[in-house]
Amino acid sequence: MPRPSNTAARRSEIVQGLLTVMAREGYDAASVLKIAAAAGLTAGLVHYHFESKQQVLVALVDHLVAVVDARASTRSASAADARGRLHALIDAHLALGDDADLRAVAAWSVVGAEALRQAEVQAVYRAALEHSLARLSELARAAIAVGGVRPGTRRPRLVAAAVLAAIEGAYRIAASAPGLLPEGFAAPMVRQLADALCEVGK
Template sequence: MPRQVDYEARRRQIAEAVCTLIARSGMDAVSLRDVAAEANVSMGAVQRCFRTKEDMLLFALEHITEHVTERANARIAAADMPQAASTLLSHTLTELALLGEESETQAHAWLAFVAHAPASEKLAAVLHETYAKLHELLVWLIRYGQDTREVPSHLDPEREAHTLLAVADGLTVHVIAGHHSPTTALAVLHRHLDQLLEPAPDASS
């Protein structure tokens, strides 16, 4: 009997190959033939999984965003007891900034997708939805920090979440460009978090 193929696993395998090619040689290197070779599958297998190259790219982008959000949510869910909001924010922002060694390929691919988005409405829509979901996650964490009194109550969670997401995104760019190492980028991230978590000055003193 012919061997059964796990369709979704094959799609994820191809998405990983797309990200690897983009990280290595840029978006222009993504052809069906090269993706098939990188994924160690036939071109027919790629074409059975994706009708068009754009469909393949969209799935690869969604694959990255799923990985990022899954890792961030896993950090939140892993604790046996409630974690400090500062710890949760630190871990989550590290994942969002793609600063871990295992995230380097995805960081390169992510920036390529962002750069390509103005030329593709569908890619831009996926990015817009992704940023909206990440913003919601950060808003929830900041409000949690206000509940635990680690984050000052006078701060606007929506505004602070926008700032944190922009900082994380900017650090991804700086690391890829060589302006920061992952270590120094983490230090910048932690300094910004420390400022967020500082209590407001006591007006009566």
């Protein structure tokens, strides 16, 4: 009679531990000992559930992407039109409502830097950006098309790229220069940016 595994739960706890520590101190300073302590576990156990510290980071990236995806689905459902869905996607990325979000933003900032060095992290980071870019492109196309115009493929892609860059930049600024932009400023800013570029594109 096999004992029920608690691996999934433990892995999740460990990922949260990394999220917490990494948001505060970066990846290298997030020692396995600190990660474990933040999760209320021992260091050895981290390596029982993960092959290496790097694998914890990869799992964390997966988690962060999943959270944004889930938020996007929820918000998108209650949007009235294409422009509304574009805004919903932007908001899903830039929602900074609570502590958890702030930690996630800081962590995402670190992930980008870590992608420079670790091939596997770069792959998953890049995949996340590609995913966002594709969805943004699609929504931008629909938003521009409103009113019967049939946009080409270039304009939506430019809008998507601009929105994605602004989102990533807003993350960075919020995490690394806190208070430089007023709280709650990011989402409306990027929405206006998207609107302006869509408008001009018509």
